[in-house]
């Protein structure tokens with residue numbers, strides 16, 4: 445593990461050399477542009493790096509990370525990433541990836557104050573409230589936390605489908621799937637939660653937005 449700030453530059457030089465050793469035009473090719481098929485919305489946790497755990501290379505995943513992989517409708521950063529990924533890069537898959545043992549989810553399950561972050565974690569508490577009957581019935585606290593991690597991912601998938609960005613892409617007949625995944629830090633396995641949504645048909649009630657023609661032009 446690097447101990448000093450300067451270690452990252454030493455490692456960087458070695459990495460550049462190894463990439464150039466494999467392909468001397470590696471950086472030249474990457475600098476021409478990106479066309480990643482995936483948008484990844486994951487947790488900021490240092491143990492869940494999008495590229496490494498999916499076997500993808502630079503240029504293959506557009507990434508947004510925040511504490512507990514949240515999709516919050518007033519988060520301009522997330523919305524900008526989503527809009528750019530869907531409408532400019534034209535990604536085909538949006539992935540929300542949570543992970544077991546997520547510190548944000550664990551904190552949201554308790555009642556301790558942590559400061560500013562409590563306002564962010566409040567959104568996870570809302571997920572708990574939506575599913576409190578199922579969660580309260582799980583006696584084992586770590587199993588309950590694992591289930592909340594999964595339900596939180598599922599709700600963030602649904603939150604993505606509530607955005608005009610995703611709904612308008614579907615209205616245009618675009619292929620765009622939104623997936624929910626959970627990663628296990630303990631064994632490295634990625635699990636598909638089977639909550640994939642690929643069109644407007646599953647969007648309920650007030651969340652189903654009218655499509656404005658002028659947006660589609």
Ligand SMILES: [Zn+2]
Pocket residue numbers: 487488489511512513543545546547548549
């Ligand atoms: Zn986390």
